[in-house]
Amino acid sequence: MSTPAKVAVVVPARDEETLLPGCLDAIDVAIDHLRADHPDVAVHVFVALDACRDGSADVVARRPGVTAVPLAAGCVGRARAAAVEAASEWAAGSPGGTLWLANTDADSVVPPRWLTTQVRLAAAGFDLVVGTVRPRPADLSEDALAAWHARHSSAHGHEHVHGANLGFAMAAYEAVGGYAPLPLHEDVDLVTAMQEVGIGWIATGAIPVTTSGRAVGRVSGGFASYLGKLAT
Template identity: 35%
Template structure:
């Protein structure tokens, strides 16, 4: 599949993640250190597959010399289920030079605040220097094996301090009209080899740039878009490649009141108050 079609394909259940790869240069002159931040709220059913996919992507990046030491953090945010326990189980067999932590989080609820607390915790770890890269994904998502290498390569290709990738939806059982409406929204934000969309499930930023602009804002939704806007306003380049693509849940309702899940629900229900077809997607 092409990156464009994958990012616009909302229907059905995808059993494997594939990414169309561009021929890009190595991400850095040498391996970089990375931190991966994963917020989770009542995600006992999905967190294991998310963590396993992240660890595979890290191991691949280490094998090819793109990544050095890596830290994976899962925030168990106000969980009453087995999210924390299952995340710890998924972290039992770690690649070399990888540390993983489950962080109990009973703090304020906006997901932007949860993400920022995770990044702050990562920055306190001795492995994570200002030049390290912070990767963001979601507990209901699965990253491809080339996720770390692909985003780092896109950053090098564009001399960027941040990379915003695309997602493909899993399990959205909407009718043909709703699927077509979603595809039009996504396609409207695609411009040649770049795009206007923002997904916290597929994002990476150099820690020094993240810190300089204050990080994820404590927003109930759209925190990734606000972060990218702040980075651009401060003069940082944001790469927006079509690949690698992250597979993310199309569950309705979503965790954020006005996030991707809410958009999908509105489209499925054919509500009248929908975003403009030219409005980029954030989720």
């Protein structure tokens, strides 16, 4: 595809009032870089507030250029899908041009060139960009951090899939029916479906996202549970 005309950042959040401000701050920096390189590209952020009982909605309400997408599913697959649907409706408000969807998580911090790199790869012909993540070192013991690095590559061509660092064209998303309503591994399910239908993709280590290293997450069996088992 050519350079996308519109970029939507989609973020699922569930009781993330503490970490969500840092996530949105980092996205703002990434948007500034994108606008400097591509001033004609429209950008907007969508936060799916899924069954939040804390002040996450207040965090979003104070942010210009960020749209809240409230739901009560308690399911990350449904939350991501709701944010994408809202992004699609936003993009349809101005005709013409392709939509790129950059995905991260509310407990994560994206790098400054996160969006510009995804847009560059989209313009190079990739409809799916699979990035890497790294847990915040301060959140893990030395043994757990060493175990993480031993099991995870940050190089180009890596084999990992993380919803906190994914980008794809709307057309590719629609071609596989979107995010499944799964409580876990909805990201792997989506990427696998895209790969199986032959969508052009790339696994890159150029834009690592830093994510929370907490051992207790919002759902049993997710990324936090995995980290909690390291070095045990």
